[in-house]
Amino acid sequence: MADIVIDRVVKEFGPFRALQEISLTVNDGEFVALLGPSGCGKTTLLRIIAGLETQTSGRIVIGGQDVSNLAPRKRGLAMVFQNYAIFPHMSVFENVAFGLRMQKAAQAEVKRKVERAAALLHIEGYLDRYPAKLSGGQRQRVAVARALAVEPAVLLMDEPLSNLDALLRLEMRTELKAVLRQAGTTTIYVTHDQTEAMGLADRIAVMYGGKIDQIGSPLEIYATPATRFVGGFIGAPPMNFIKVRCHGGTARIGDATLPCPSTVTDLELGLRGEDASLSANGSGIPFDVRVVEPMGSHLLLTGSIDGQLARIVAPPVAKVNPGVRVGLNVDPARVTWIDSATGRAVARA
Numbered sequence: 521m522a523d524i525v526i527d528r529v530v531k532e533f534g535p536f537r538a539l540q541e542i543s544l545t546v547n548d549g550e551f552v553a554l555l556g557p558s559g560c561g562k563t564t565l566l567r568i569i570a571g572l573e574t575q576t577s578g579r580i581v582i583g584g585q586d587v588s589n590l591a592p593r594k595r596g597l598a599m600v601f602q603n604y605a606i607f608p609h610m611s612v613f614e615n616v617a618f619g620l621r622m623q624k625a626a627q628a629e630v631k632r633k634v635e636r637a638a639a640l641l642h643i644e645g646y647l648d649r650y651p652a653k654l655s656g657g658q659r660q661r662v663a664v665a666r667a668l669a670v671e672p673a674v675l676l677m678d679e680p681l682s683n684l685d686a687l688l689r690l691e692m693r694t695e696l697k698a699v700l701r702q703a704g705t706t707t708i709y710v711t712h713d714q715t716e717a718m719g720l721a722d723r724i725a726v727m728y729g730g731k732i733d734q735i736g737s738p739l740e741i742y743a744t745p746a747t748r749f750v751g752g753f754i755g756a757p758p759m760n761f762i763k764v765r766c767h768g769g770t771a772r773i774g775d776a777t778l779p780c781p782s783t784v785t786d787l788e789l790g791l792r793g794e795d796a797s798l799s800a801n802g803s804g805i806p807f808d809v810r811v812v813e814p815m816g817s818h819l820l821l822t823g824s825i826d827g828q829l830a831r832i833v834a835p836p837v838a839k840v841n842p843g844v845r846v847g848l849n850v851d852p853a854r855v856t857w858i859d860s861a862t863g864r865a866v867a868r869a
């Protein structure tokens with residue numbers, strides 16, 4: 521078993537509390553993404569799991585063993601960090617072979633595993649080169665290949681694809697997902713890119729201000745965000761938040777009404793741009809269109825609902841012009857209600 525238990529981990533840098541009692545269990549073979557904006561504490565948490573940083577309090581347990589006070593190399597994990605350290609005096613082959621050499625693997629096995637990892641990362645053509653003759657993206661792939669070559673039970677990665685161009689990034693993402701799933705590697709992956717987290721992870725932990733705001737499958741996080749922050753961070757375009765007042769279980773927007781949770785009066789209607797559709801006769805929630813952007817697969821409409829900014833996704837062939845008012849149909853079951861005062865989602869009535 522190679523499950524990872526993060527148990528009430530706190531990290532303080534002097535008076536600044538970078539992590540506020542984080543608890544999270546990553547199951548054996550699971551892929552969990554730590555997702556959040558710059559400064560939310562994801563790298564700090566990963567470094568604590570790796571043993572590169574010491575927690576102020578709390579424990580890290582890997583495969584049933586408390587590793588909180590163990591040196592990084594005794595924790596039985598492989599890691600790829602943003603500032604990937606590959607050895608300049610070693611060829612790409614020897615860089616990828618490094619972990620296997622440490623394990624005193626036989627030469628034939630080293631060769632086989634290096635070639636396999638190199639093929640996966642598309643660096644098989646550079647095995648004889650030295651890092652100085654590689655681009656940033658190629659070096660990054662060497663670092664990933666080196667981590668994968670040892671076939672680790674636990675793999676920690678911090679933005680390992682950040683130096684790749686968009687197309688290669690997408691390709692590597694797919695490859696990485698396939699290979700880690702096949703190998704059953706328990707993986708924690710830090711990223712600030714929500715599409716990457718959605719595409720790769722079994723579960724996503726969305727972090728904000730040193731805390732986990734929500735943990736769940738990509739679909740759960742997308743469909744039922746626990747906070748305004750999560751709704752606004754996940755999805756493109758981000759979720760719209762329209763301030764409304766809820767009286768007797770009904771919110772009124774223009775001539776339209778929506779059932780709302782009657783426990784709170786000051787609410788925000790959290791509406792995904794793709795969960796609204798243009799009504800045929802202008803009925804529904806009034807939406808004043810300001811800009812129409814044809815994106816190919818869809819139209820992105822930017823405008824306002826009740827004077828508040830909103831972005832709506834429409835079919836690519838929809839006939840909509842800037843400056844017009846259209847009506848939106850919204851399925852009440854697909855909206856999120858946020859308590860304006862707390863920023864937290866309110867259960868539907």
Ligand SMILES: Nc1ncnc2c1ncn2[C@@H]1O[C@H](COP(=O)(O)OP(=O)(O)OP(=O)(O)O)[C@@H](O)[C@H]1O
Nearest residue numbers: 533536538556557558559560561562563564565712
């Ligand atoms: N050694 C340190 N000393 C003091 N403060 C630190 C130290 N390392 C990190 N911090 C602070 O802790 C917070 C979390 O930093 P961390 O690097 O974990 O964020 P992050 O979410 O990984 O961001 P990024 O995506 O920019 O790397 C930040 O406010 C950062 O300034």
